[in-house]
Amino acid sequence: AQSVTQPDIHITVSEGASLELRCNYSYGATPYLFWYVQSPGQGLQLLLKYFSGDTLVQGIKGFEAEFKRSQSSFNLRKPSVHWSDAAEYFCAVGAQGGSEKLVFGKGTKLTVNP
Amino acid sequence: GAVVSQHPSRVICKSGTSVKIECRSLDFQATTMFWYRQFPKQSLMLMATSNEGSKATYEQGVEKDKFLINHASLTLSTLTVTSAHPEDSSFYICSARGGGEVYGYTFGSGTRLTVV
Numbered sequence: 001a002q003s004v005t006q007p008d009i010h011i012t013v014s015e016g017a018s019l020e021l022r023c024n025y026s027y028g029a030t031p032y033l034f035w036y037v038q039s040p041g042q043g044l045q046l047l048l049k050y051f052s053g054d055t056l057v058q059g060i061k062g063f064e065a066e067f068k069r070s071q072s073s074f075n076l077r078k079p080s081v082h083w084s085d086a087a088e089y090f091c092a093v094g095a096q097g098g099s100e101k102l103v104f105g106k107g108t109k110l111t112v113n114p
Numbered sequence: 115g116a117v118v119s120q121h122p123s124r125v126i127c128k129s130g131t132s133v134k135i136e137c138r139s140l141d142f143q144a145t146t147m148f149w150y151r152q153f154p155k156q157s158l159m160l161m162a163t164s165n166e167g168s169k170a171t172y173e174q175g176v177e178k179d180k181f182l183i184n185h186a187s188l189t190l191s192t193l194t195v196t197s198a199h200p201e202d203s204s205f206y207i208c209s210a211r212g213g214g215e216v217y218g219y220t221f222g223s224g225t226r227l228t229v230v
Contacts, residue, residue: 032217043120043207043221044158051216090157094217100146102217106157 002027002093006105013081014113021076021108023065023091032094033074034102035065039087047089050074061085086112116142118210120222127198127229135193135225137208143188144210148219149181152205164191198229 003026013019025031032051036044048059055067065076074091091105117140127133137147146165150158162178164170164185172178180202182194191210195202205226209219 034217036221041123041205041224041226043118043223044209045221046219049217100211100217101148101160101163102219103160104157107155109155 002031002095002103004091004093004103004105006089006091006108008108009106010109010111012111012113015083016080019076019078019081019085019110021089021091021110023074023076023105024072025074025091025093026072027093027095029096030069032096033065033067034092034094035059035063035074035076036090036092036104037061037087038090038107044090047076081110081112083112083114086110116210116212116218116220118144118208118220118222120208120225122225123223124226125228127227129199129229130197132194132196133198133227135195135206135208135227137191137193137210137222139189139210139212139220142210142212142220144191144212145188146211147185147191148209148211149183149191149193150207150209152207152224154205158207161193195227198227200229203227203229 005024034049035047050067088107090107092102119138121136149161152158161176162170162172170183185191207224208222
Protein backbone atom coordinates (compact mmCIF):
# COMPACT_ATOMS: atom_id res chain seq x y z
CA ALA A 1 0.00 0.00 0.00
CA GLN A 2 1.11 3.52 -0.67
CA SER A 3 2.10 6.01 2.02
CA VAL A 4 3.16 9.63 2.22
CA THR A 5 5.48 11.47 4.57
CA GLN A 6 5.60 15.21 4.97
CA PRO A 7 8.56 15.74 7.30
CA ASP A 8 7.79 19.35 8.17
CA ILE A 9 4.76 19.97 10.36
CA HIS A 10 5.09 23.73 10.33
CA ILE A 11 7.13 26.11 8.19
CA THR A 12 7.42 29.86 8.52
CA VAL A 13 8.72 32.04 5.73
CA SER A 14 8.80 35.74 5.05
CA GLU A 15 6.68 37.20 2.33
CA GLY A 16 8.66 37.27 -0.89
CA ALA A 17 10.95 34.45 0.16
CA SER A 18 11.14 31.17 -1.68
CA LEU A 19 9.38 28.09 -0.42
CA GLU A 20 9.94 24.37 -0.60
CA LEU A 21 7.64 21.86 1.07
CA ARG A 22 8.88 18.32 1.24
CA CYS A 23 7.00 15.18 0.38
CA ASN A 24 8.24 11.61 0.27
CA TYR A 25 6.14 8.71 -0.84
CA SER A 26 6.27 4.97 -0.70
CA TYR A 27 4.79 2.96 -3.51
CA GLY A 28 5.96 -0.01 -5.50
CA ALA A 29 5.23 1.39 -8.94
CA THR A 30 5.03 4.80 -10.52
CA PRO A 31 2.56 6.72 -8.38
CA TYR A 32 0.11 9.44 -9.10
CA LEU A 33 1.15 12.40 -6.95
CA PHE A 34 -0.80 15.44 -5.86
CA TRP A 35 -0.46 18.60 -3.85
CA TYR A 36 -3.54 20.15 -2.27
CA VAL A 37 -3.99 23.32 -0.26
CA GLN A 38 -6.52 23.80 2.52
CA SER A 39 -7.50 27.06 4.14
CA PRO A 40 -8.89 26.89 7.70
CA GLY A 41 -12.32 25.27 7.82
CA GLN A 42 -12.35 24.73 4.08
CA GLY A 43 -12.11 21.86 1.68
CA LEU A 44 -9.12 21.03 -0.45
CA GLN A 45 -8.02 22.72 -3.63
CA LEU A 46 -5.79 20.95 -6.10
CA LEU A 47 -2.54 22.80 -6.77
CA LEU A 48 -0.97 20.36 -9.18
CA LYS A 49 -0.58 16.70 -10.00
CA TYR A 50 1.86 14.32 -11.61
CA PHE A 51 0.83 11.28 -13.58
CA SER A 52 3.63 10.77 -16.06
CA GLY A 53 5.90 12.60 -18.48
CA ASP A 54 7.77 15.75 -17.57
CA THR A 55 8.90 15.44 -13.98
CA LEU A 56 8.59 19.18 -13.34
CA VAL A 57 4.94 20.02 -12.98
CA GLN A 58 3.47 23.50 -13.04
CA GLY A 59 0.40 24.25 -11.00
CA ILE A 60 -1.87 27.09 -10.06
CA LYS A 61 -0.91 30.13 -8.00
CA GLY A 62 2.71 29.96 -9.17
CA PHE A 63 3.48 26.61 -7.57
CA GLU A 64 5.54 23.86 -9.12
CA ALA A 65 6.67 20.43 -8.00
CA GLU A 66 9.33 18.04 -9.16
CA PHE A 67 9.00 14.29 -9.18
CA LYS A 68 12.26 12.56 -8.34
CA ARG A 69 11.92 8.83 -8.59
CA SER A 70 15.39 8.13 -7.20
CA GLN A 71 14.52 10.03 -4.03
CA SER A 72 10.83 9.03 -3.90
CA SER A 73 10.07 12.69 -3.53
CA PHE A 74 7.61 15.21 -4.89
CA ASN A 75 8.57 18.53 -3.32
CA LEU A 76 6.47 21.62 -3.80
CA ARG A 77 8.14 24.93 -4.57
CA LYS A 78 7.28 28.54 -5.08
CA PRO A 79 9.87 31.21 -5.87
CA SER A 80 8.18 34.05 -4.03
CA VAL A 81 5.58 33.50 -1.34
CA HIS A 82 2.60 35.79 -0.85
CA TRP A 83 0.78 36.33 2.42
CA SER A 84 -2.28 34.67 0.91
CA ASP A 85 -0.33 31.42 0.57
CA ALA A 86 -0.59 30.84 4.32
CA ALA A 87 -2.54 27.59 4.64
CA GLU A 88 -2.16 23.86 5.19
CA TYR A 89 -0.57 21.90 2.36
CA PHE A 90 -1.15 18.22 1.78
CA CYS A 91 0.75 15.85 -0.43
CA ALA A 92 -1.16 12.79 -1.60
CA VAL A 93 -0.40 9.64 -3.52
CA GLY A 94 -2.65 7.46 -5.57
CA ALA A 95 -2.17 4.07 -7.13
CA GLN A 96 -2.53 3.38 -10.82
CA GLY A 97 -5.74 1.57 -11.60
CA GLY A 98 -8.12 0.25 -9.02
CA SER A 99 -10.30 2.33 -6.77
CA GLU A 100 -8.46 5.65 -7.13
CA LYS A 101 -8.17 6.12 -3.40
CA LEU A 102 -5.87 8.88 -2.26
CA VAL A 103 -3.53 8.57 0.70
CA PHE A 104 -2.64 11.88 2.26
CA GLY A 105 0.35 13.03 4.24
CA LYS A 106 -0.18 14.72 7.57
CA GLY A 107 0.20 18.14 6.08
CA THR A 108 2.51 21.11 6.46
CA LYS A 109 1.21 24.31 7.88
CA LEU A 110 2.67 27.36 6.20
CA THR A 111 2.88 30.66 8.02
CA VAL A 112 3.90 33.75 6.08
CA ASN A 113 5.43 36.66 7.96
CA PRO A 114 5.02 40.16 6.56
CA GLY B 115 -15.30 23.93 -13.45
CA ALA B 116 -16.65 21.09 -11.39
CA VAL B 117 -18.31 22.14 -8.14
CA VAL B 118 -19.17 20.03 -5.14
CA SER B 119 -21.51 21.45 -2.53
CA GLN B 120 -21.41 20.05 0.98
CA HIS B 121 -24.08 20.87 3.51
CA PRO B 122 -24.25 21.81 6.30
CA SER B 123 -20.93 23.55 6.82
CA ARG B 124 -21.30 23.38 10.57
CA VAL B 125 -23.57 21.37 12.82
CA ILE B 126 -23.85 20.95 16.54
CA CYS B 127 -25.87 18.04 17.83
CA LYS B 128 -26.60 16.36 21.11
CA SER B 129 -25.03 13.09 22.02
CA GLY B 130 -27.17 10.18 20.90
CA THR B 131 -28.80 11.92 17.97
CA SER B 132 -28.10 11.36 14.28
CA VAL B 133 -26.74 13.85 11.80
CA LYS B 134 -26.93 13.79 8.01
CA ILE B 135 -24.34 15.44 5.79
CA GLU B 136 -25.04 15.96 2.12
CA CYS B 137 -22.57 16.07 -0.73
CA ARG B 138 -23.83 17.22 -4.10
CA SER B 139 -22.09 17.51 -7.44
CA LEU B 140 -23.64 20.60 -8.99
CA ASP B 141 -22.55 20.49 -12.58
CA PHE B 142 -21.42 16.96 -13.25
CA GLN B 143 -22.44 13.41 -12.56
CA ALA B 144 -20.42 11.87 -9.79
CA THR B 145 -19.94 8.19 -10.39
CA THR B 146 -17.82 7.86 -7.29
CA MET B 147 -17.80 9.81 -4.06
CA PHE B 148 -15.35 9.57 -1.20
CA TRP B 149 -15.88 10.50 2.43
CA TYR B 150 -12.96 11.63 4.55
CA ARG B 151 -12.59 12.50 8.18
CA GLN B 152 -10.06 15.00 9.42
CA PHE B 153 -9.10 15.38 13.06
CA PRO B 154 -7.70 18.72 14.22
CA LYS B 155 -4.29 19.35 12.78
CA GLN B 156 -4.25 15.91 11.22
CA SER B 157 -4.47 14.52 7.75
CA LEU B 158 -7.51 13.29 5.94
CA MET B 159 -8.45 9.71 6.58
CA LEU B 160 -10.57 7.97 3.99
CA MET B 161 -13.69 6.52 5.57
CA ALA B 162 -15.50 5.03 2.63
CA THR B 163 -15.96 5.01 -1.11
CA SER B 164 -19.41 5.06 -2.59
CA ASN B 165 -20.51 4.31 -6.10
CA GLU B 166 -23.93 5.32 -7.34
CA GLY B 167 -26.48 2.61 -6.85
CA SER B 168 -24.28 0.24 -4.90
CA LYS B 169 -23.21 -0.25 -1.31
CA ALA B 170 -20.36 1.81 0.00
CA THR B 171 -16.97 0.26 0.58
CA TYR B 172 -15.69 1.10 4.02
CA GLU B 173 -12.09 1.35 5.09
CA GLN B 174 -10.80 -0.91 7.80
CA GLY B 175 -11.80 0.27 11.23
CA VAL B 176 -14.74 2.38 10.09
CA GLU B 177 -18.05 1.24 11.53
CA LYS B 178 -20.50 0.92 8.67
CA ASP B 179 -23.47 0.84 11.01
CA LYS B 180 -22.41 4.09 12.59
CA PHE B 181 -21.47 5.95 9.45
CA LEU B 182 -24.23 5.26 6.96
CA ILE B 183 -23.48 6.25 3.40
CA ASN B 184 -26.07 6.48 0.68
CA HIS B 185 -25.28 7.31 -2.94
CA ALA B 186 -28.75 7.11 -4.40
CA SER B 187 -28.20 9.35 -7.40
CA LEU B 188 -25.36 10.52 -9.60
CA THR B 189 -25.36 13.92 -7.94
CA LEU B 190 -25.95 13.18 -4.29
CA SER B 191 -24.27 11.18 -1.57
CA THR B 192 -25.13 11.41 2.10
CA LEU B 193 -23.24 10.49 5.23
CA THR B 194 -25.31 9.90 8.34
CA VAL B 195 -23.56 9.74 11.67
CA THR B 196 -25.86 7.66 13.81
CA SER B 197 -26.09 7.89 17.59
CA ALA B 198 -23.37 10.49 17.59
CA HIS B 199 -20.95 10.75 20.48
CA PRO B 200 -18.44 13.46 21.36
CA GLU B 201 -15.61 11.38 19.88
CA ASP B 202 -17.35 11.65 16.50
CA SER B 203 -16.72 15.38 16.54
CA SER B 204 -14.56 16.07 13.54
CA PHE B 205 -14.32 17.72 10.14
CA TYR B 206 -15.90 15.59 7.43
CA ILE B 207 -15.06 16.20 3.78
CA CYS B 208 -16.49 14.61 0.69
CA SER B 209 -15.01 14.44 -2.76
CA ALA B 210 -16.64 13.50 -6.01
CA ARG B 211 -15.32 12.09 -9.20
CA GLY B 212 -17.08 12.19 -12.52
CA GLY B 213 -16.30 10.10 -15.53
CA GLY B 214 -13.28 10.77 -17.65
CA GLU B 215 -10.15 12.09 -15.98
CA VAL B 216 -8.40 9.68 -13.66
CA TYR B 217 -8.33 11.02 -10.11
CA GLY B 218 -10.40 13.92 -11.28
CA TYR B 219 -11.63 14.68 -7.80
CA THR B 220 -13.42 17.75 -6.62
CA PHE B 221 -13.65 18.30 -2.89
CA GLY B 222 -16.51 19.76 -0.95
CA SER B 223 -15.87 22.52 1.56
CA GLY B 224 -16.34 20.25 4.54
CA THR B 225 -18.65 19.92 7.52
CA ARG B 226 -17.58 20.68 11.05
CA LEU B 227 -19.51 18.34 13.36
CA THR B 228 -19.55 19.03 17.08
CA VAL B 229 -21.32 16.56 19.35
CA VAL B 230 -22.13 17.90 22.79
